[in-house]
Amino acid sequence: MTARTILAIDEGTTNSKAALFSETGAVLATGSEPVPIRHPQPGWVEQDAEKIWHATVGAIGACLAKAPECEIAAIGISNQRESILIWDRATGAPLGPVVTWQCRRSAAACEALKAAGQEDQVIARTGLPLDPLFPATKVGWLLEHHAKGRAPDEICIGTVDSWLIWKFTGGAVHATDASNAARTQLFNIAEGRWDADLCALFGVDIEMLPNVYESACLFGTTKDVAGLPDALPVAAAIGDSHAALFGHGAHTAGDGKVTFGTGSSVMTTVPDFVVPPKGLTTTIAWKYAGQITYAFEGNILVSASILPWTADLLGLSSVDELIALAETVETTLGVSLVPAHVGLGSPHWDSEARGLISGLTFGASRAHVARAAVESIAYQVNDVFEIVRANAGQDIGRLFVDGGPSRNHKLMQMVADIIDHPVTTSESPDASARGAAYLAGLAVGLWPDLATVAALEPHDAALAPQMAPKTRAAGLETWGAAIGRSTWRP
Structure with a gap:
C-alpha cells in the first residue's frame, strides 16, 4: 500500500523550502531553492514574485526527487508574513515588486497617519501599530506607483500565501487564511472580516482583496504545476511564525x-x-x-x-x-x-x-x-x-x-x-513546514484531531x-x- 504524505511549502524570506511528511510526522525528504532579495534604496527591501514561484517549484522538484514512492494527500503552505504584492487578475502578471516585511519605504506614510491621530483606532481593530513592517501602507505605495488607471476588479492584492495559492490553482483562486489576513492591517481581527473603514483609510478597495478562510481549508486544487499532478488539494495556509507555533503543539x-x-x-x-x-x-x-x-x-x-x-x-x-x-x-x-x-x-x-x-x-x-x-x-x-x-x-x-x-x-x-x-x-528544524503539514493533514482527514498531531512532534x-x-x-x-x-x- 502506497504511503500517504503531506507536501509542505515553507516560503521564507531567503529560501523557498519543501518538505514531505509521513503519517507519523517524519520528514521523508526536503528541498530548498534560494530567493533573491533586492535593496534598491537604503531601507527598501523587495523581491520578484515570479522568482518566488520559480524557487517554490524548484524546491518541490528537489524534494520529490529524493522522496520514496508515496501518495501526496494534500499541500500545506507556510509563508513569510507581511510581504505584499499586487498582480493582474486577468493575466496573473505581477504589477511591481513584492514589498517585503523588512522594507521601510512606507515609514513616512505611517508617521503621517500617526500625526493625524489614526493609530489608536488601527490598533483597536487590528492589534497592530502603525509601522512600515505591516502591509497596509505598502499596498498604498504599490497602488500609487504600479496600478494607476486600473479598475479595482482588474487587480489582486495578496500576501505571499495568496500568490502561491493563485499559482498552484492556475489562477482560479484568490484566497488567504485568517492568520495572514490578520497581518495586513486591513482585517478586523475581533470581528474576523475585512474592515471597510480601514480599507478607506489606507486607500484600498475591498474588491481587490482575497477571500479569507480557515487555516485548514480546501482552498483549491493544483493545475499545471511543474512536477505535480493536477487536482492535488491545497489544504492549508498559515503565516510561518503561526505555523511554527501550531507545529510545536x-x-x-x-x-x-x-x-x-x-x-x-x-x-x-x-x-x-x-x-x-x-x-x-x-x-x-x-x-x-x-x-x-x-x-x-x-x-x-x-x-x-x-x-x-x-x-x-x-x-x-x-x-x-x-x-x-x-x-x-x-x-x-x-x-x-x-x-x-x-x-x-x-x-x-x-x-x-x-x-x-x-x-x-x-x-x-x-x-x-x-x-x-x-x-x-x-x-x-x-x-x-x-x-x-x-x-x-x-x-x-x-x-x-x-x-x-x-x-x-x-x-x-x-x-x-x-x-x-x-x-x-x-529535534525537527522544520517547525513552520510541520505546522502547515499538520493543518493540511487535518483538513483532508489524514489525522483526526489536534491531540493526534500534537503527539507527533x-x-x-x-x-x-x-x-x-x-x-x-x-x-x-x-x-x-x-x-x-x-x-x-x-
Whole structure:
C-alpha cells in the first residue's frame, strides 16, 4: 500500500523550502531553492514574485526527487508574513515588486497617519501599530506607483500565501487564511472580516482583496504545476511564525514559541482578543474548526541575520567561526551590539533607530564584539518576553524555540538564561513546514484531531536558566543603556 504524505511549502524570506511528511510526522525528504532579495534604496527591501514561484517549484522538484514512492494527500503552505504584492487578475502578471516585511519605504506614510491621530483606532481593530513592517501602507505605495488607471476588479492584492495559492490553482483562486489576513492591517481581527473603514483609510478597495478562510481549508486544487499532478488539494495556509507555533503543539493558552530567523517572532497564545499592551501586537494565531486562536506577538526585525553581518565585519569566514570566537570569552566586557540596522521592531517600534556597537575600551577584543552580537539575539527576545509575561493574563507555559539558530545548544542556553524561563528545543528544524503539514493533514482527514498531531512532534528536554541573578541584572542594565543610545536623536 502506497504511503500517504503531506507536501509542505515553507516560503521564507531567503529560501523557498519543501518538505514531505509521513503519517507519523517524519520528514521523508526536503528541498530548498534560494530567493533573491533586492535593496534598491537604503531601507527598501523587495523581491520578484515570479522568482518566488520559480524557487517554490524548484524546491518541490528537489524534494520529490529524493522522496520514496508515496501518495501526496494534500499541500500545506507556510509563508513569510507581511510581504505584499499586487498582480493582474486577468493575466496573473505581477504589477511591481513584492514589498517585503523588512522594507521601510512606507515609514513616512505611517508617521503621517500617526500625526493625524489614526493609530489608536488601527490598533483597536487590528492589534497592530502603525509601522512600515505591516502591509497596509505598502499596498498604498504599490497602488500609487504600479496600478494607476486600473479598475479595482482588474487587480489582486495578496500576501505571499495568496500568490502561491493563485499559482498552484492556475489562477482560479484568490484566497488567504485568517492568520495572514490578520497581518495586513486591513482585517478586523475581533470581528474576523475585512474592515471597510480601514480599507478607506489606507486607500484600498475591498474588491481587490482575497477571500479569507480557515487555516485548514480546501482552498483549491493544483493545475499545471511543474512536477505535480493536477487536482492535488491545497489544504492549508498559515503565516510561518503561526505555523511554527501550531507545529510545536502549543495549543494551550500561555504556550509560546520563539522562531529565530532573519528576524525573530516571540508568540504566546492568549484566550481572547485584547487590545495589545504597548510594544506588542495581538494577532490571530490560526483559525481551525470554527475557532479563532489569538496570540500576543513581538516582531524582532534583525535577529540571526546579525551573525553573518558581524562575521564579515570581523573578517571571519562563517557564523560557526563567529560563535566559536564568542565562546572564548565569558562576558562582553561591557560591549553591546544593537542590531537596529533597519530600525527596531517590538517592543520599541522605532523605524529611525540605527545599529551600534557601544561600550568599547582598549580591553575589548574581536571576541567581545562577537559575543555581543550573539547575545543581542537573546536580549531582544527578553525585551519582548518581559512585556508578554506582564500582560498575558495567565502563567507562561511551555516556550518552544525553532529556526536555524535553535539548533545551537549554547545559544539557546543563553536565551533561557537571559529571559529567565526554560526553553524547549525540537529535534525537527522544520517547525513552520510541520505546522502547515499538520493543518493540511487535518483538513483532508489524514489525522483526526489536534491531540493526534500534537503527539507527533518530537521535542528535547527543556533548557533551564542557569545564570546568576546578579549577572543577568548587570547584563540587562548594559543592554538597556545601549538601546537608549540606539534610539537617541539630537
